[in-house]
Amino acid sequence: MEAKKQKRVVVFVSPSCKWCTTAKMYFKKQGIKFKAIDISKDEKAAKDCERHGCRGVPVIMIGGQWICGFDQKRIEKLLEIKQ
Numbered sequence: 001m002e003a004k005k006q007k008r009v010v011v012f013v014s015p016s017c018k019w020c021t022t023a024k025m026y027f028k029k030q031g032i033k034f035k036a037i038d039i040s041k042d043e044k045a046a047k048d049c050e051r052h053g054c055r056g057v058p059v060i061m062i063g064g065q066w067i068c069g070f071d072q073k074r075i076e077k078l079l080e081i082k083q
Contacts, residue, residue: 007079009034011061019050020058022067031083 008025011034013020020036027034039046039057049059054068056066062078075081 002028006033007063008061009079010061011036012039012045012054012057012061014040014057017057019070023058023060026070026072026075028078032079 005020009032011020011023011027011037013024014039024034024036031077037045039049041060049057049066052066052068054066056069058077059068061068061073062075064080067074067078
C-alpha cells in the first residue's frame with residue numbers, strides 16, 4: 001500500500017516569535033516536513049500573509065489552507081494527525 005503524500009506545509013515566521021519556534025518544534029516532533037520563511041527578510045511573503053487576513057506570526061499554510069497563529073487542532077485536522 002502506497003504511503004499518503006503529505007500536504008505542503010509552509011510556516012511564515014519572524015526571529016523573535018516564540019510561537020513560531022513552538023510551531024517549528026511541533027512539526028519536527030511530528031516528523032512533518034515544512035519550509036520556514038522569515039517574513040522579516042521576505043516582504044512578498046509578509047504581504048501574502050496580510051492578504052490572507054493574518055496580522056502576526058506564525059502563519060501556517062497547509063495545502064491551500066491558511067492558518068493565522070499556532071492552531072494545533074486545525075493543523076492536526078488538515079494533516080490528518082490522530083492524537
